[in-house]
Amino acid sequence: MTRPDGTDAATIAVTGATGRLGGRVARRLASLGVPQRLLVRSPDRAPRLPATDVVQAGFADTDEVRRALDGVRTVLMVSAEETPGRVDLHRAFVDAAASAGIAHLVYISFYGAAPDATFTLARDHWATEQHIRGTAMAYTFLRDNLYADFLPLMVGADDVLRGPAGRGRVAAVALDDIADAATAVLTDPDPHTGTTYELTGPQALTLDEVAVTLSRSTGRTIRYRAESLDEAYRSRQSYGAPAWQVDAWVSTYTAIANGELDTVTDAVPRLTGHAATALAALLPPSPAD
Template sequence: MVRWSADGLVAVTGASGRLGSRLAFRLAAEGARQRLVVRDPAQAPRLADGRRLPECEIAVADGYADADAMRAAFHGVRTVFLVSARESADRVALHTATIDAAVAAGVERLVYTSFVGAAPDATFTFARDHWHTEQHLAAVAERSGLRTTVLRDNLYHHALTMFVGDDGVIRGPAGDGRVASVSHDDVADVATAVILDERPRRHDGATYEVTGPQALTLAEVAATLAEASGRDVTYHAESEQEAYESRAGYGAEPFEVAGWVTSYTAIAAGELAHVSDDVSRLVGRPARSLAQWLDDYPAEWANLRR
């Protein structure tokens, strides 16, 4: 059983997003003092009556590239929760600059959201960004004494709902590969357990693989989405060439299209199939399956009910 300790100021980056906002509410519920780092103060998470979360400060920074604002946001902070930046050509540079800003501000501990299978040769090209970030984080920790924990998340359940096209078809070169997708809420629960554990040093240097409780093929994902939504949802297995051709007209940059396509080929390669017990070990309950998440959070997949 995890026992909580709300000692020290916690900075939550990306606090207006799906993951950061969930963590902010959990930390507030446990009485933690926190500083929410956002681009727009109006988008910071608030209580239902519009009031700020208790024991909560707001810091404004125009993204991770705003090094001065990030250092100011981290001043006096003991722990930083670093939500990975949106995919971009300079994503690794944004991550490393933010890590460096945390060290310059005197932060003692940083928890980073990475991706399962992060490696220099990962099939999923965006997972390579996470590997390079992890390498920088490890190097900084070695020379500065920064205490670090890495949460390697699988694809989110919500992301799978966004794979469905307007015609109800999931198209991609995933073959019969499997994905152990996870909910944002389970990741937020793991982050809460790591950040507020009264024995925090047992997480120092740890890398956790945060997955759902089962690995599904995309055909099974489609069937699960169809049952929950009452809509006809199917999976069409494209070839890799077909996938690039079908996305060529979107006007996206090549690195972005490569990320889209390789999220499927990584599934085909088996790189997203491993089911970890880290959620249950750290949180004390099983992770939510895709079907459970669909049942518990209907507002999260309203895009399917058309």
């Protein structure tokens, strides 16, 4: 958008605004009256918000991205769709952002991102973080644990939550808490320069405990069944997904089993000023209530 004097008023750009997380952040910024620019692949799917421009720009088209980021100081980079070439897409976007003169890049990463992380897609996030570190841009990394909102979707039609997670625990975090944290950083980025935040929920639950919590909410009897690795691969290969995707699905559970997602942090309350949201608070009330 443009001010009456002809200068650009858009200071924050948001990618992924047609998705669950980017859309939440965009709506929060709009409610605060913050001018923003939404970079999306499909403008017709973007939310219509006040003080907001919508610009078509895919990560792979570096010229589009540079033009879309012209006049922007701070950008929220929500990771691209999961594909074998995702790191290349991320590098292209990061390079275009640096070329456009972005001062501060806030990247949505994954909890415990590392080159040897059990969860295969966390390795993509580590590679992206390393590429961002190699630019002149200031940066903040928001490393999200598993989304608590998605835990109910992991339950099968037979009311069984199955996977090779053993007795491991997961400190799953609510999407709304991540969006609140991202909004706090975007609206005042300088104090967060060079900082990595591991965002978690308020407790680390076993999948048995997740199943009990879901049962209380739904009124159904949901149970967890610990699969072996062989069982996990066989059951997921039946969907006809490519090998890399099956590896990602299975490694979600093995990362839990290995204790890589179980540490609870205070990053959400420190950034947002409110307590992190427990899984039970995300769910509809029990039919018996």
